[in-house]
Amino acid sequence: MHSEIITLKDAGTGDCCFRILHPSGLEIRVMEMPDFSTAYAQFGVKFGSVYRKFRQGDSVTALPAGTAHYLEHKLFEKEDGDVAKKFALLGASVNAFTDFDRTVYYFRTQQHYYEALGLLLRFVQEPYFTADTVERERNIILQELMEALDDPADQGFMHLLEGLYHSYPLHPDILGTAESIRQITAETLHQSHRAFYNLHNMVLCCAGNVRVQEILGIADKYLIPAPPMQAEPLFAPEPAAPVTAYRKCAMSVGKTQFSIGFKSRPAAGTQLLHDSLLASLTADLLIGSAAPLYQRLLHEGLINDTFDTDCFTGTGWFTVIFEGESDQPEAVLQALCDEIRRMQTEGIDEALFAVLKKAAYGDSIIGMNNPESACTAMLDAYIWGCGSPFDRTAMLADLTAADIRQCLSERFSGESVCLSVAEPESTGKEESEL
Amino acid sequence: MPETMLGNGIRYSGIHDPKFRSCLLTLQFYIPRDRLTAPVHALLPDLLTASSAAFPSVREMTLQLESLYAADFIAKTSLCGDAAVLEFTASWLDDAYALGGESVTAPMLELVTDALLRPNAENGAFCDPEFRICKQNLLDDIDCEQNDKRSYALRRAAELTFAGEPAAIPAHGTRPEAERITPEQAYQVWQEILRTAFIEIAAVTPQPRPEIAAYLKSRFAGIPRQPETVVFEAPSPLHTPVRTETECMPLGQTKLVLTYKYGKIRREVLLMLCSILGWIADSLLFTNLRERSGLCYYCLLSNAAFKHTLFIDIGIDAANLEAVQHAADAQIRALQTGGFTDDMMQKAVLRYGFQAAAASDTISDLAVQQILQLRRGDPRSGAEIAKAMQKVTRAEIAEAAKQLRADAVFVLRAEQEEAEPDAF
Numbered sequence: 001m002h003s004e005i006i007t008l009k010d011a012g013t014g015d016c017c018f019r020i021l022h023p024s025g026l027e028i029r030v031m032e033m034p035d036f037s038t039a040y041a042q043f044g045v046k047f048g049s050v051y052r053k054f055r056q057g058d059s060v061t062a063l064p065a066g067t068a069h070y071l072e073h074k075l076f077e078k079e080d081g082d083v084a085k086k087f088a089l090l091g092a093s094v095n096a097f098t099d100f101d102r103t104v105y106y107f108r109t110q111q112h113y114y115e116a117l118g119l120l121l122r123f124v125q126e127p128y129f130t131a132d133t134v135e136r137e138r139n140i141i142l143q144e145l146m147e148a149l150d151d152p153a154d155q156g157f158m159h160l161l162e163g164l165y166h167s168y169p170l171h172p173d174i175l176g177t178a179e180s181i182r183q184i185t186a187e188t189l190h191q192s193h194r195a196f197y198n199l200h201n202m203v204l205c206c207a208g209n210v211r212v213q214e215i216l217g218i219a220d221k222y223l224i225p226a227p228p229m230q231a232e233p234l235f236a237p238e239p240a241a242p243v244t245a246y247r248k249c250a251m252s253v254g255k256t257q258f259s260i261g262f263k264s265r266p267a268a269g270t271q272l273l274h275d276s277l278l279a280s281l282t283a284d285l286l287i288g289s290a291a292p293l294y295q296r297l298l299h300e301g302l303i304n305d306t307f308d309t310d311c312f313t314g315t316g317w318f319t320v321i322f323e324g325e326s327d328q329p330e331a332v333l334q335a336l337c338d339e340i341r342r343m344q345t346e347g348i349d350e351a352l353f354a355v356l357k358k359a360a361y362g363d364s365i366i367g368m369n370n371p372e373s374a375c376t377a378m379l380d381a382y383i384w385g386c387g388s389p390f391d392r393t394a395m396l397a398d399l400t401a402a403d404i405r406q407c408l409s410e411r412f413s414g415e416s417v418c419l420s421v422a423e424p425e426s427t428g429k430e431e432s433e434l
Numbered sequence: 435m436p437e438t439m440l441g442n443g444i445r446y447s448g449i450h451d452p453k454f455r456s457c458l459l460t461l462q463f464y465i466p467r468d469r470l471t472a473p474v475h476a477l478l479p480d481l482l483t484a485s486s487a488a489f490p491s492v493r494e495m496t497l498q499l500e501s502l503y504a505a506d507f508i509a510k511t512s513l514c515g516d517a518a519v520l521e522f523t524a525s526w527l528d529d530a531y532a533l534g535g536e537s538v539t540a541p542m543l544e545l546v547t548d549a550l551l552r553p554n555a556e557n558g559a560f561c562d563p564e565f566r567i568c569k570q571n572l573l574d575d576i577d578c579e580q581n582d583k584r585s586y587a588l589r590r591a592a593e594l595t596f597a598g599e600p601a602a603i604p605a606h607g608t609r610p611e612a613e614r615i616t617p618e619q620a621y622q623v624w625q626e627i628l629r630t631a632f633i634e635i636a637a638v639t640p641q642p643r644p645e646i647a648a649y650l651k652s653r654f655a656g657i658p659r660q661p662e663t664v665v666f667e668a669p670s671p672l673h674t675p676v677r678t679e680t681e682c683m684p685l686g687q688t689k690l691v692l693t694y695k696y697g698k699i700r701r702e703v704l705l706m707l708c709s710i711l712g713w714i715a716d717s718l719l720f721t722n723l724r725e726r727s728g729l730c731y732y733c734l735l736s737n738a739a740f741k742h743t744l745f746i747d748i749g750i751d752a753a754n755l756e757a758v759q760h761a762a763d764a765q766i767r768a769l770q771t772g773g774f775t776d777d778m779m780q781k782a783v784l785r786y787g788f789q790a791a792a793a794s795d796t797i798s799d800l801a802v803q804q805i806l807q808l809r810r811g812d813p814r815s816g817a818e819i820a821k822a823m824q825k826v827t828r829a830e831i832a833e834a835a836k837q838l839r840a841d842a843v844f845v846l847r848a849e850q851e852e853a854e855p856d857a858f
Contacts, residue, residue: 109788
């Protein structure tokens with residue numbers, strides 16, 4: 001088969017990524033890293049927990065929450081048993097994860113890479129579900145859900161998303177709910193696999209001690225050419241404002257936990273990468289550990305060393321999160337909002353901005369220095385609709401103080417913020433929204 | 435690996451590998467554990483990395499690290515047998531990638547050694563407010579240790595199975611003990627550690643950098659060293675009858691931790707045993723407790739090698755408690771009677787071989803691998819151990835498994851087990 005190969009280069013490091021549009025419909029991204037002794041592969045699909053409804057032809061299908069995760073579990077089981085055992089016999093370690101916007105199957109190995117790659121391509125493309133095997137998995141997934149429900153960090157995050165998003169399906173949990181998990185059948189899984197596990201909707205990323213030509217040989221052998229993607233994911237319109245500005249609940253935690261989320265319009269493609277990079281830098285300028293506000297709140301005992309910031313984004317959502325432990329989360333939010341206003345009026349600390357850009361550059365260079373992170377960078381770029389995994393470094397150099405000002409006004413609006421608080425159970429049981 | 439002594443009880447390993455773009459330096463201080471100093475040992479990593487005399491606040495320290503291309507300087511205290519290890523690790527971008535051609539390595543070496551040798555202290559005491567903030571962080575950590583139910587259950591099981599031994603002392607100590615720490619006491623404990631701890635240092639760099647060893651040697655030369663020997667290997671005595679403890683908590687999933695003790699087992703045999711029991715993809719525990727019977731979502735095996743103790747931790751429905759314990763015991767019996775396949779033995783070897791290779795692909799793992807090799811006193815490389823594992827026989831594994839004796843059972847029981855998961 002003839003594949004079109006595009007070579008992408010990082011001017012700074014000399015790293016090279018091959019981007020291949022395989023005739024089967026699959027996009028393949030490869031980084032040859034011959035100095036490493038292991039190699040990694042990720043086979044990803046744009047089908048995660050937020051994909052809850054889709055149109056195919058004239059019909060619209062709704063999926064129970066947790067379908068993508070259930071499907072991920074069940075793909076490992078084949079008529080002759082768990083496919084993980086076959087990987088183990090090759091010395092490869094295989095696993096998978098489901099996220100909001102993707103499901104990724106991956107393995108890492110030192111030897112028999114191409115045999116393992118063939119196995120990966122086959123097992124993800126060829127589902128084997130029966131009513132019995134699907135039923136058998138249900139209790140295991142319910143147990144997994146129980147574990148997640150006992151995790152205050154997981155639950156605090158979900159609590160914030162419920163406070164921020166009206167209809168965009170970032171909640172319930174990626175695993176679903178006990179009720180939705182019970183609704184999932186073998187037919188649900190078949191239907192989802194047919195709709196979304198289409199090679200035009202998937203990517204294969206390989207990095208480490210691999211050769212692109214050998215990968216293409218395996219791809220030619222095992223990829224089953226796919227018809228054009230017909231399923232169209234459907235999402236209800238999401239209002240700009242959060243559901244509520246404040247949420248409180250009781251949890252089994254030792255100290256009050258809080259999450260502050262600033263919700264803003266979603267972006268896509270390189271714009272998403274650009275905006276998330278910018279929002280992360282802005283958050284660090286505001287209250288990162290090198291910022292004066294962080295130091296002040298730490299000294300005043302309003303935050304402790306668990307405080308962290310995160311830019312939580314995907315192709316349909318964009319939220320900047322500040323979270324940690326505090327006895328006075330409302331005071332932390334107030335201080336943060338005051339700092340946003342101050343920075344909008346007085347401008348940013350240019351010296352700190354330069355330092356943070358330098359730090360982000362360092363992260364970019366080191367970030368591509370092992371097969372696993374290189375693979376992840378290539379897959380992230382595909383899922384977000386970016387052509388190259390190297391865009392970040394170039395974008396970083398171009399960011400200006402004016403960009404930060406714009407980001408502050410667009411992505412840190414006091415109208416779009418939600419504070420979610422989880423107090424230790426002994427201090428109050430009832431859940432409230434104000 | 436080339437190891438040299440930089441001073442009395444200060445061993446240095448310099449490793450270079452051109453595939454990396456960053457450098458890593460780790461310094462590990464080996465210290466004995468006791469109840470009094472445990473919370474200080476837990477406090478020191480945070481205290482010494484948060485600030486120094488040169489960078490006397492968290493902000494100034496962070497600014498310096500960020501300006502060095504997001505260099506990292508972290509620390510932790512880990513338990514190892516009956517001893518503890520205070521581990522400081524710094525990593526930074528190699529000079530070759532600095533935008534202005536400046537050195538990143540030199541200021542990082544200065545930052546790290548200053549933090550350890552010229553801490554943020556005056557008149558024999560750590561300075562406030564950094565001391566107060568770090569102490570509060572420790573108290574918050576203690577208050578929140580139940581947040582992670584699995585770790586909490588494992589810690590409680592360790593307390594039960596190692597009762598009366600230093601290994602039973604919680605990593606953070608207790609809250610009242612932590613509350614009593616003073617800036618003077620913490621400073622004294624640190625000075626004592628600098629004087630008496632054996633210090634294991636490893637540096638990994640893309641190119642050979644002899645200046646690192648030379649610099650460290652000169653900085654540590656001023657310390658009047660009188661290193662004391664710390665023995666990691668401390669087999670824990672078996673308890674008969676089996677110790678059992680149950681704690682109730684409002685949670686959805688019950689946690690069960692089982693411990694088993696063993697005598698002397700050759701390392702490669704123990705690795706085969708653990709792999710077949712719990713570490714390979716189709717291990718006895720995973721296959722029989724999760725895949726066949728669906729009794730649990732996770733069932734994990736860990737080995738406290740210096741204590742000669744295995745931990746099996748499982749997340750279950752409380753109704754299955756008895757069935758799961760029986761099933762776990764049945765897997766031990768299967769090992770003892772050779773109830774495992776040749777495929778499983780082969781997978782155990784392949785898995786270990788892969789892990790050894792993978793460690794050489796990550797700068798931090800490479801340093802850790804070198805240090806663990808020295809700490810265990812086993813000079814064999816990962817590849818050599820994988821080769822030794824290949825020669826282990828089924829009979830040797832079964833014989834070793836016969837040494838396994840149940841020692842303790844800890845249950846973190848869900849109080850609200852009957853509740854639907856949605857009702858949380």
